[in-house]
Structure formats: structure tokens, C-alpha cells
Amino acid sequence: MGDPVVSVRGVEKRFGGFTALAGLDLDIRAGEIFALLGPNGAGKTTLISIVAGLLRASAGTVRVLGRDVVTDYRYTRRHLGLVPQEINFDPFFTVEEALRIQAGYFGVRLSEERLEEILGALDLAAKRHVNARALSGGMKRRLLIGKALVHAPEVLFLDEPTAGVDVELRQQLWRYVRTLQGRGTTIVLTTHYLEEAEELADRVGILDRGRLLLVEDKAEVLRRYARKTLRAALATPLAELPAPLRSLGARLEDGGRVLSLDAEPGESFGPALAALAAAGLAVQDVETQRMRLEDVFVTLLRGERP
């Protein structure tokens, strides 16, 4: 594994007497998609703002591509893109002008090809010459994403990029995020759509009240915390479960037509399937369900909270 693209060490942030970040250590790996999750007020935007150099940490250091975000601000700012959570831009320019001006800030000339690629990916081509104030809410957010991309940053921070974006566009954005990753861009995203994190992320971090509860591969989080449920449709309804199945924790549902059973993370349904066969029960159909990242997230937060 190469050097981390972003390295956060001992970062604290206090606003007056309030501690928003309580000493964070975090490494973002080159080329990954990292989902930073957490409830409202957890500190996600505060952390991103510190990494992007928009806010000063009360203690600790942050490095982007090996350079300190405070002492080497110009360098680190040039190599990262930020899509802020709050929509704020000049409404008097057209979409194209807004993108060109943003590129200008970074001393980048926006080629026609690159402009069209960005407009196409964000489905804004038809709005190219429209004033930003005449865009819908979702379109404004897409324009923000476009602005964060004009200088082809190596690290892209997306702070709730798809809030208010419709379902189809959201999926289109997901595809584009993957395309960017395919080109080597490292992506850090926050989202309250856990489905988005489940879809996109290689690793997830859960932040709660200024502390990281967990930083882990997404697949590992699901393997470790997601309970599974098996439902077997029986050919003949049962009045009572055979004892071996009962002792495995199986239940009868749907008037005895369905046998259901939970498995803890890491546990297999092998013994239950063997007990089903040994009991001579004819099974018509079997369905298994795994907890989604959303359920795992809620369970983990609940467990950590008093």
C-alpha cells in the first residue's frame, strides 16, 4: 500500500466550549472511495472543511499528498476538489461561465472537450447558457459538483453530493464517481443515503459526536455486523416445529407455511438446512436476506449510545 493521500492526525476542533472533533486519526488510501458516515452534527463537514483548508483545526495536523494543509495551503487546495454541502455560488453567471471562472481560480484552461465531458456527466449540457439562479435545486448541486471537477483534482470530497438529486441522476452520478475512481481519483464522500455508501464505498468510517467509531472495509463491516435471515416456504403447513429446528431458533410464520430463522454475522445456515432435511420437510422455496448497511449503521450507533 502506498502513502495515504490524506492523513489526519490527532485532529481536534472546538467551537468555543463545544468540541466538534475530539481527536481524530484517519488515513485515506490512494484510489479508494471512502464513505464518511454519521448522524447530523457528527462532525463530517467540520472534518472535510479542515482537510480542504477552509477551517483551522484546534489541534492536530492534516496532510494531503504529503503536504500540510495549513503551511502548504496553495498546494493542497490545488490538488483537491470539494463539493460543499451548502449550495452557494454566484447566481449571475451561466453554467458555462461558472465552470470557466472556477477553472480560472486554479489557473486551468477548460478545454471544450473537458467542459462537454463535465456537462454531459452531470446532465447539464442543455443548461450550459442558463443562469445559475434559473437552475433547479438538484441542478445547482450538480453544478457544484462540476465546479469541484474543473481542475481535475486527485482527491475529491463530496459532502452530500446527491442530497435533493433525483433517483436517475443519482445513479448517473454514481457511475461518474466510479469513472473518476477508474482514472485514479481518490474520493471521500459523506451521505445520509446509506444505500449510496453501500453501492459505492470501498471503506466506511462512522463518525459520532466527533469520534470515529469504526473505520473498516465495507465488505468486512457487512460480514461482521449484518445479520442474515432465512425464510423457507414449506410445501405443507406445519402446526408445530420439530424440536431440533426449534432449538436452533427457528420460528413458524404465515400460518405455519413459512419457517424463518436468523443467523448472527459469520454464522451459517448449514445446521438449519441439515435439520430441515433430517425432519423430512418438503421445502418449496428458500429466500435469504442480509441486513443492509443502513441497519448495521443504526445498530452500531445505538450500541455506542447510552
Ligand SMILES: Nc1ncnc2c1ncn2[C@@H]1O[C@H](COP(=O)(O)OP(=O)(O)OP(=O)(O)O)[C@@H](O)[C@H]1O
Ligand atoms: N461555525 C460553527 N460554530 C459553532 N459550532 C459549529 C460550527 N460549525 C459546526 N458546529 C457544530 O459542530 C458540530 C458538527 O457539525 P458538522 O457540520 O461538522 O456536522 P455534520 O456531521 O456535517 O452534520 P450533517 O450531517 O448535519 O451535515 C455540530 O454540533 C455543529 O453545530
Ligand SMILES: [Mg+2]
Ligand atoms: Mg455536514
